[in-house]
Amino acid sequence: MTNGGDALIRSLELEGVEIMFGLPGGAILPVYDPIITSSIRHVLVRHEQGAGHMAQGYAHATGKPGVAIVTSGPAATNMVTPLLDAYMDSVPMVCITGQVAYSAIGTDAFQEADTTGITMSATKHNFLVSDAADIPQTIHEAFHIATTGRPGPVLVDLPKNIVNPADPSSHFEWVEPTAPDLPGYNPTVEPDLDLIREAAAMISAAKRPVLYAGGGILKARGADALRELAELVGIPVVTTLMARGALPDSHELNLGMPGMHGNYTAVMSMQEADLLVALGSRFDDRVTGKLDGFAPDAKIIHVDIDPAELGKVRRADIGIQADVRLAMEALISAIGSTNQADRSAWRSHLSGYQEKFPLVYEDSAPGDALKPQFVLERLRDGSPEDTIVTSGVGQHQMWASQHWNFEHPYTWINSGGLGTMGFSIPAAIGAKAGMPDRTVWAVDGDGCFQMTAQELVTASMERIPIKVALLNNGYLGMVKQWQEMFYDERYSEVYLSPDLPDYKMWAEAMGCHAIRVESPEEVDAAIAEANEVNDRPVVVEFRTDPREKVFPMVAAGATNSELMVDPSQTDKLPGGGH
Amino acid sequence: MSDRFHTVVCKVENKAGVLARVAGLFARRGFNIESLAVAPTDDDAFSRITFVVDVESAPLEQVVKQLDKLINVVDIRQLDPTTAIQREFMMITVDVAPDDRQPVFDLAEEYVAEVLDTGANDMMISLSDTPARVDEFEERLRPFGISQIQRTGTVGMAKLQP
Ligand SMILES: Cc1ncc(C[n+]2csc(CCOP(=O)(O)OP(=O)(O)O)c2C)c(N)n1
Numbered sequence: 175m176t177n178g179g180d181a182l183i184r185s186l187e188l189e190g191v192e193i194m195f196g197l198p199g200g201a202i203l204p205v206y207d208p209i210i211t212s213s214i215r216h217v218l219v220r221h222e223q224g225a226g227h228m229a230q231g232y233a234h235a236t237g238k239p240g241v242a243i244v245t246s247g248p249a250a251t252n253m254v255t256p257l258l259d260a261y262m263d264s265v266p267m268v269c270i271t272g273q274v275a276y277s278a279i280g281t282d283a284f285q286e287a288d289t290t291g292i293t294m295s296a297t298k299h300n301f302l303v304s305d306a307a308d309i310p311q312t313i314h315e316a317f318h319i320a321t322t323g324r325p326g327p328v329l330v331d332l333p334k335n336i337v338n339p340a341d342p343s344s345h346f347e348w349v350e351p352t353a354p355d356l357p358g359y360n361p362t363v364e365p366d367l368d369l370i371r372e373a374a375a376m377i378s379a380a381k382r383p384v385l386y387a388g389g390g391i392l393k394a395r396g397a398d399a400l401r402e403l404a405e406l407v408g409i410p411v412v413t414t415l416m417a418r419g420a421l422p423d424s425h426e427l428n429l430g431m432p433g434m435h436g437n438y439t440a441v442m443s444m445q446e447a448d449l450l451v452a453l454g455s456r457f458d459d460r461v462t463g464k465l466d467g468f469a470p471d472a473k474i475i476h477v478d479i480d481p482a483e484l485g486k487v488r489r490a491d492i493g494i495q496a497d498v499r500l501a502m503e504a505l506i507s508a509i510g511s512t513n514q515a516d517r518s519a520w521r522s523h524l525s526g527y528q529e530k531f532p533l534v535y536e537d538s539a540p541g542d543a544l545k546p547q548f549v550l551e552r553l554r555d556g557s558p559e560d561t562i563v564t565s566g567v568g569q570h571q572m573w574a575s576q577h578w579n580f581e582h583p584y585t586w587i588n589s590g591g592l593g594t595m596g597f598s599i600p601a602a603i604g605a606k607a608g609m610p611d612r613t614v615w616a617v618d619g620d621g622c623f624q625m626t627a628q629e630l631v632t633a634s635m636e637r638i639p640i641k642v643a644l645l646n647n648g649y650l651g652m653v654k655q656w657q658e659m660f661y662d663e664r665y666s667e668v669y670l671s672p673d674l675p676d677y678k679m680w681a682e683a684m685g686c687h688a689i690r691v692e693s694p695e696e697v698d699a700a701i702a703e704a705n706e707v708n709d710r711p712v713v714v715e716f717r718t719d720p721r722e723k724v725f726p727m728v729a730a731g732a733t734n735s736e737l738m739v740d741p742s743q744t745d746k747l748p749g750g751g752h
Numbered sequence: 753m754s755d756r757f758h759t760v761v762c763k764v765e766n767k768a769g770v771l772a773r774v775a776g777l778f779a780r781r782g783f784n785i786e787s788l789a790v791a792p793t794d795d796d797a798f799s800r801i802t803f804v805v806d807v808e809s810a811p812l813e814q815v816v817k818q819l820d821k822l823i824n825v826v827d828i829r830q831l832d833p834t835t836a837i838q839r840e841f842m843m844i845t846v847d848v849a850p851d852d853r854q855p856v857f858d859l860a861e862e863y864v865a866e867v868l869d870t871g872a873n874d875m876m877i878s879l880s881d882t883p884a885r886v887d888e889f890e891e892r893l894r895p896f897g898i899s900q901i902q903r904t905g906t907v908g909m910a911k912l913q914p
C-alpha cells in the first residue's frame with residue numbers, strides 16, 4: 175500500500191528528477207513530508223515565479239525537464255507567468271500544484287483556484303488528477319508530453335485528499351507506470367524524404383540563401399547538424415534571439431542575430447535573400463518586422479516539429495514537419511556532393527555589409543558615464559568562454575545578445591517569446607544548479623532586478639553562487655528609448671532612480687558579495703573580483719549611461735529594410751539613411 | 753448558410769474539460785461558434801464534437817491545426833459541404849388554435865416533419881433535415897407564431913464511396 179504523496183515523489187524519482195524548485199503550503203503539505211527522505215534536492219524559493227523560472231533555466235542549460243512544485247491558489251497563480259514563458263519558448267518543464275480536496279473543488283474553498291482552467295492556454299497540457307492511483311501514470315505522461323515533440327510546460331494539479339495519507343482516498347496499491355496512453359499525441363519526428371530531396375535541390379540552386387536558425391535547433395540538440403549543414407553548402411546563418419550559440423559567433427558563416435535589434439548584415443541578408451531556410455524558427459514579429467515587407471524575394475523552406483507553425487505567418491514553398499535535427503541530417507545526406515550554385519558574390523556582398531556596418535557604440539569620454547556595451551564586452555572577455563549568460567528583458571538583454579560571443583550552445587538563456595522582466599536571476603539559479611561547474615552570469619536591468627531579486631536570498635541559502643551584472647541606468651530603459659524615439663521625448667513613468675534602492679546594500683543584505691562600479695577604469699577589476707568569488711552569489715552594480723539606446727533598430731510597424739543603424743553609421747546607408 | 757460557415761468535426765478523448773479546451777481555442781481568437789453538438793462515439797472512451805463556426809477559411813485552418821495540437825484531440829477534419837451529408841434536428845412549438853391547424857399539418861407533411869404533440873392552442877413538431885431545410889421550415893412556420901424552438905446543431909459525415 176502506498177499513498178498519493180509518496181507515490182508522487184517516487185514517480186518523480188522514477189523520471190530521473192534530481193532537483194526541484196518550490197515552496198510549500200496547505201494543499202501541497204502532505205507531499206512535502208516525503209521530500210525530506212527523497213533523493214531529489216528541493217530548492218526553497220522566495221516567490222513561486224522564481225521556482226518556475228529556475229526550472230526553465232535548469233531545463234535550458236541541462237536539456238532535462240525542469241520541475242517546480244507549489245501549493246494551490248495564489249501559488250498556482252504566481253506560477254502562471256513562468257508557465258506561459260516556458261510555453262512561448264518551448265521549454266520542457268513539469269509543474270506540480272496542490273489543489274483543494276476533490277470534493278471541495280468549485281466551492282470557493284480556502285486557496286482554491288481553477289488552476290487547470292487558468293493555465294489551459296499557458297501550458298502544452300495540464301492534468302487534474304482525481305484518483306490517487308492515477309498519479310504514477312499521469313506523472314509519466316506529463317514528462318513524456320513535456321519532453322517530446324515541441325517541448326513545453328505541463329502542469330499536474332493534485333487535490334489534497336489524494337496525496338494526504340490521513341485520507342483513505344490517498345491509499346492505493348502502487349503500479350508501475352506503463353507506456354503513455356495518449357491516442358491524440360503522436361508527434362511526427364521523421365522528415366518526409368521526398369520533401370527533403372526537393373528542399374535539397376532548392377537549396378543547392380539558390381544564389382542568395384540564408385539559413386534562418388531558431389531556438390528549435392537547440393531544443394532538438396541540433397547544433398552540430400546545423401554547423402555541418404552550413405559548412406557543407408557554404409550558406410550564411412542568422413541565429414535568432416532564441417538560437418544564440420547554436421553556431422559559434424566566431425564561425426565565418428555566422429551573421430549573428432536578425433530582427434528588431436539584430437545587426438545590419440543579419441537583417442539585410444534576410445531582406446535580400448532568394449531563399450530562407452527556416453530551421454526551428456517561427457517568423458516571430460520581432461524577426462520579420464512588418465510582414466508585407468519581409469524578405470520580399472525569398473522562397474521559403476520551413477522545417478518545424480510543430481505543424482501549426484508551417485504557414486502560420488509566412489507561406490512556405492516547402493514545409494517539412496519534423497524534428498529539425500533529423501531534418502538537417504537528412505538534408506546533409508540528400509545534398510551530399512550536389513553542385514552548389516556560385517555564391518561567392520553573395521558572400522562577399524554580405525562581408526561588405528559586415529565591414530561597413532559592424533555593431534558599434536560610442537566610447538565614453540573621460541569622466542563620462544559608463545557605457546553598457548563596454549561593460550558587456552569587458553565581462554565577456556573577462557569570463558570563461560563557456561560562461562552561461564542569462565538575461566532579463568529590456569535594453570540590457572539586447573546588448574547582451576549583441577555583444578556577447580556565444581561559442582557554445584546552451585550558453586544563452588533568456589525570455590524571448592513572452593519577454594518576462596525578472597527572468598534572469600531565477601533562470602541563472604536554475605542553470606547554475608544544473609551546471610554547478612560553469613560560471614553563470616545573469617545580465618540584469620535595474621527594473622528587472624527589482625522584480626525577482628529576492629531569489630538571491632534563495633541562491634545564498636542554497637549556496638548556488640551565481641553572478642549578477644546589474645546594468646543600472648536608473649530607468650525602464652527600453653521603454654524610455656521608445657518614448658524618446660516615438661513619443662517626442664515625453665517620458666512617462668520610466669524613471670526609477672539609480673540610488674533607490676541602494677543595490678549594493680540590498681545585495682549584501684541578501685547574503686551576496688556586492689561591488690559598485692561607476693567608471694570605466696573600475697570595470698575590469700570588479701569583473702575579476704566577481705569571477706573569483708565562488709562561495710556565494712555576487713552582484714556587480716554597474717552605473718551605466720541612461721542616454722544610451724539600442725541600435726540597430728527596426729521601429730514597430732516598419733519593414734526591416736528601414737532598419738535604423740547607430741547614428742554614427744547613418745551616412746553610410748544607401749541613399750543617406752532613414 | 754454563407755461561405756463563412758465551416759463545419760469541423762473532431763474526435764476527442766471523452767474526459768472532463770476537453771470541450772473547454774476546444775472551445776477555448778475558438779474563444780481566444782474571437783471566433784463565434786454557431787452551433788455545437790457533442791456525444792460519445794461507439795467507443796465511449798471517445799466523443800465526437802461537431803461545430804459550425806463563422807470565420808474565414810485561412811484563420812480557421814490555423815485554429816484547426818492548433819486544435820489538432822491539443823493532447824486530447826485524436827482526429828480533426830473539416831467537412832467539405834460538397835462531399836458530406838449534414839443533418840440537424842429541430843423541435844418547434846407553434847401557436848395554432850385547433851381550427852387553423854390544417855395548413856401546419858400540410859407543411860409538416862411536405863417536409864416529412866413529425867407532429868409530436870398537440871395542446872389546446874399549440875402544436876409541437878420535429879424535423880431532422882439539412883440545416884438549410886431546417887432553416888426553411890422554421891421560416892415557413894414563423895407566420896403561425898413560434899413560441900418555442902430548439903435546434904441541436906449540425907452533425908455530419910462524409911458521403912460513402914459509390
Ligand atoms: C513583467 C513585464 N512588465 C513590463 C514589461 C515591459 N518592459 C519591457 S522592457 C522594460 C524595461 C526594463 O527595464 P530594466 O530592467 O531597467 O532594463 P533596461 O531596459 O533599462 O536595460 C519594460 C518595463 C515587460 N517586458 N515585462
Ligand SMILES: [Mg+2]
Pocket residue numbers: 568619620621645646647648649650651
Ligand atoms: Mg534599466
